[in-house]
Amino acid sequence: MKHTITRKEDLNAADYVIDVIAPKVAKKFRPGNFAVLITRSNGERIPMSIEKAEGDKITMYIKRLGKTSRELDTWNVGDALYKVIGPMGTPPPLKKYGTVVFASDLVCGHAENNAMCRELKKIEGNHVISIQSFPTKEDVYPEKERAKKDADEYILATGDGSVGRKGHMIDVLQELLEERKIDMVFAGGDIPALQKLSELTKKYNVPVMTTVRQIMVDATGMCGSCRVFIDGEQKLACIDGPMFDGHKVDWEAAISRLAMFKGKEAEAMECYNEKMKAVV
Amino acid sequence: MAIQERIPMREQDPEVRITNFLSVPLGYSAEEAVAEAKRCLQCKVPLCETGCPVRMDIKDIINLIADEKFEEAFLLSKKDNAVPAMTGRVCPQEDQCEGKCVLDKTGQPINIGKLFAFVADWARDNELMDETTPQENGKKVAIVGSGPASITCAVDLRKLGCHVTIFEALHMAGGVLQYGIPAFRLPRDVVDYELSYLEKIGVDIQLNQVVGQNVDFEELKKDYDAIYLATGAGAPRFLNCEGEKLKGVYSANEFLIRVNLMKAYKFPSWDTPIFCGNKVGVIGCGNVAMDSARCAKRLGAKEVYILYRRTKQCAPARAEEIHHAEEEGIIFKEMISPCRMLGNEDGWVTGIEMVKTEFKGTDKSGRPRPVNIEGSEFIMEVDTIINALGTTPNRLFLSNVPELETHSWGGIKVDDNFMTNIPGVFAGGDALSGGSTVIEAMGNGRDAAESINKYLNK
Numbered sequence A: 001m002k003h004t005i006t007r008k009e010d011l012n013a014a015d016y017v018i019d020v021i022a023p024k025v026a027k028k029f030r031p032g033n034f035a036v037l038i039t040r041s042n043g044e045r046i047p048m049s050i051e052k053a054e055g056d057k058i059t060m061y062i063k064r065l066g067k068t069s070r071e072l073d074t075w076n077v078g079d080a081l082y083k084v085i086g087p088m089g090t091p092p093p094l095k096k097y098g099t100v101v102f103a104s105d106l107v108c109g110h111a112e113n114n115a116m117c118r119e120l121k122k123i124e125g126n127h128v129i130s131i132q133s134f135p136t137k138e139d140v141y142p143e144k145e146r147a148k149k150d151a152d153e154y155i156l157a158t159g160d161g162s163v164g165r166k167g168h169m170i171d172v173l174q175e176l177l178e179e180r181k182i183d184m185v186f187a188g189g190d191i192p193a194l195q196k197l198s199e200l201t202k203k204y205n206v207p208v209m210t211t212v213r214q215i216m217v218d219a220t221g222m223c224g225s226c227r228v229f230i231d232g233e234q235k236l237a238c239i240d241g242p243m244f245d246g247h248k249v250d251w252e253a254a255i256s257r258l259a260m261f262k263g264k265e266a267e268a269m270e271c272y273n274e275k276m277k278a279v280v
Numbered sequence B: 001m002a003i004q005e006r007i008p009m010r011e012q013d014p015e016v017r018i019t020n021f022l023s024v025p026l027g028y029s030a031e032e033a034v035a036e037a038k039r040c041l042q043c044k045v046p047l048c049e050t051g052c053p054v055r056m057d058i059k060d061i062i063n064l065i066a067d068e069k070f071e072e073a074f075l076l077s078k079k080d081n082a083v084p085a086m087t088g089r090v091c092p093q094e095d096q097c098e099g100k101c102v103l104d105k106t107g108q109p110i111n112i113g114k115l116f117a118f119v120a121d122w123a124r125d126n127e128l129m130d131e132t133t134p135q136e137n138g139k140k141v142a143i144v145g146s147g148p149a150s151i152t153c154a155v156d157l158r159k160l161g162c163h164v165t166i167f168e169a170l171h172m173a174g175g176v177l178q179y180g181i182p183a184f185r186l187p188r189d190v191v192d193y194e195l196s197y198l199e200k201i202g203v204d205i206q207l208n209q210v211v212g213q214n215v216d217f218e219e220l221k222k223d224y225d226a227i228y229l230a231t232g233a234g235a236p237r238f239l240n241c242e243g244e245k246l247k248g249v250y251s252a253n254e255f256l257i258r259v260n261l262m263k264a265y266k267f268p269s270w271d272t273p274i275f276c277g278n279k280v281g282v283i284g285c286g287n288v289a290m291d292s293a294r295c296a297k298r299l300g301a302k303e304v305y306i307l308y309r310r311t312k313q314c315a316p317a318r319a320e321e322i323h324h325a326e327e328e329g330i331i332f333k334e335m336i337s338p339c340r341m342l343g344n345e346d347g348w349v350t351g352i353e354m355v356k357t358e359f360k361g362t363d364k365s366g367r368p369r370p371v372n373i374e375g376s377e378f379i380m381e382v383d384t385i386i387n388a389l390g391t392t393p394n395r396l397f398l399s400n401v402p403e404l405e406t407h408s409w410g411g412i413k414v415d416d417n418f419m420t421n422i423p424g425v426f427a428g429g430d431a432l433s434g435g436s437t438v439i440e441a442m443g444n445g446r447d448a449a450e451s452i453n454k455y456l457n458k
Helices: A023-028 A067-073 A107-121 A169-179 A191-203 A251-257 A262-279 B030-038 B058-066 B070-080 B084-090 B102-106 B112-125 B148-159 B188-200 B217-223 B252-261 B287-298 B319-327 B396-400 B438-456
Strands: A003-010 A015-021 A034-038 A046-049 A052-054 A057-063 A083-088 A099-104 A127-134 A153-158 A184-188 A208-211 A227-230 A233-236 A243-245 B140-144 B163-167 B204-206 B226-229 B249-251 B279-283 B303-307 B331-333 B336-343 B349-362 B368-372 B378-381 B384-387 B425-427
Touching: A023 A052, A023 A057, A023 A083, A034 A057, A046 A057, A046 A107, A052 A107, A057 A067, A057 A107, A067 A262, A099 A107, A099 A169, A107 A127, A107 A184, A107 A208, A127 A169, A153 A169, A169 A191, A184 A191, A191 A208, A191 A251, A227 A243, A227 A251, B030 B058, B030 B112, B058 B070, B058 B112, B070 B084, B070 B112, B084 B112, B084 B188, B084 B438, B140 B148, B140 B217, B148 B163, B148 B188, B148 B438, B188 B204, B226 B438, B249 B252, B252 B287, B252 B384, B279 B287, B287 B303, B287 B319, B287 B384, B349 B384, B425 B438
Parallel strands: A099 A127, A099 A184, A127 A153, A184 A208, B140 B163, B140 B226, B163 B204, B226 B425, B249 B384, B279 B303, B279 B384, B303 B331
Antiparallel strands: A003 A015, A015 A057, A034 A046, A034 A083, A052 A057, A208 A243, A227 A233, B336 B349, B349 B368, B349 B378
16 A cells, blocks of 8 residues: 655644545544554654545644654655554544534644544534634644634634734633533643643533543554553553543643653654755 | 483573674574484374474474484474474473473473474575465455464465455564564564465465454454454553653563564664663563563663562573573562652652562462562662563454453453354454463464364355
């Protein structure tokens, strides 16, 4: 199977979108699933949120963050990834929730936001509100890459108020929770922000499911690297999640464990930069 | 007549091998193999064969080696064992064939494992394959997982003429042979070579196929005449003690998957990183614990400790692994049991609290039962902890097939013929037992193949 890139565009200065041929993943994808990418035969297995599946293609939003994502950014339409595996994970139930919000503040979260709102809106009895926040105007994704068309109500926010509402997704959510009855909140993005968001929903007694992004290796339930603690019980983000009840997550552990390979990630980046310099 | 001693196995020097991931044993030369084979007494009743889970013709194979008929020896070993180059290296021979050898009483049993590895390697060097062309019987069998049980079952069924498709979730085939056992014990060219045999005889291996996730189990049931589930036991067990969330605490599976499957020891030219500190504590004393400890040593750890609540005499690890680990400077701390893990304010592990144990009576396995000695707690400074406490059956596939009956501990339930509660769906390997050895899983795969064949010809 050749996992050819069929589209690659910038979302903003830091993030980009790719469409990749992956028919098996596309066929079975449900919002809340993720894919595992291996870019080269000596590459790592990286979990990646899926924004949508259409025909034999899946769409993913990727941040230029570490070595693999930066290297992939140098690839073009027509290049092929070594492996695209999935869909992995256990998605939350797609059902009637009532007034349901999806809030996101970061690349993978935005992808999940679009995917989830699109499907929730199709279910009768749901009123879907999407909140997407970005630091500033320049960071805002093009309209077709946002959940605007996928939700009943769409709220764009920027941290500095340069476009849309001023504030972070949490600020917008708080206003909503004050104003009206929200039945269910989903959220994805920056992990420390998701902790705060979970605490906020708890205050208003509204259930919340958030993506708990963790480091994965095999992503099939065998390594335990992505272990998260839900009400004291150990679960694996790769097969039990990655979305969990935000009120029950041990956020301190989740945040801490994400940093385990920081040093190694910097080393890989440095090594890659040296290599690229040599190429130039 | 004095008993002639075993022909010694040449090995990489411990000082050298802890700097690489190359094979520790260097293998017998033809002369050495013949000399070792000639020591065999050719017993009238070969007890060695009663100890073999796949029932190899050990006596005759050794006789052929003694006569320098290596080709015949290879073909005869291949009759019952799809992957002799691997089992020769990883079987716990001291509990099986070599343990039953009458010479074992003298402490000098025939080195059956190394002899069989020699024959398989010789065949490979001479580009000799077991050229079976199966007579197609029109039956289709799907196998989920590509570990030792699957490999054996696939080969046996293929030889009977079935069309066999293996569905493997990972991006490389072999299961534990690929992600679990390190290259210094089982070189990857050996694994690749043995797996290439499956393709040669027409077994279709499909990678990245996660049955239940991207392949419908219902579709498999429709498309195939029988299914064999050998999804393995790869789910790590944790202590569930304080501090297990800390950074620097691994399951042995994570540590080994990073090193073996993802080649983290080649980081950064390979992308997957691994963090290994200077003082490493490995909890447990099985083969996986030895593999983890020896990998840690090769990754540059200065001090590596095996922390074990019994003594190494009762350890489940192969004798050769313990011996090699000791040669490589792994320090065995016996009769101690972990209580909790300690960390610093950055969330990194800094130590482990252990408690001393004493033996009181015996447990179900017949081994002495370790009991904690109250008040004997002490703290060991470590910066990396590897939990090698065993594994439980993988639950990803099982969770997607709720109608499949399982035991409370996660193992798949089967009848005497290895058939599950779903007609035509069989199961085997560690998915049944929760964890055994490569060769036991292979024996299991062989028995299942027999049952599946009977079922298909009913």
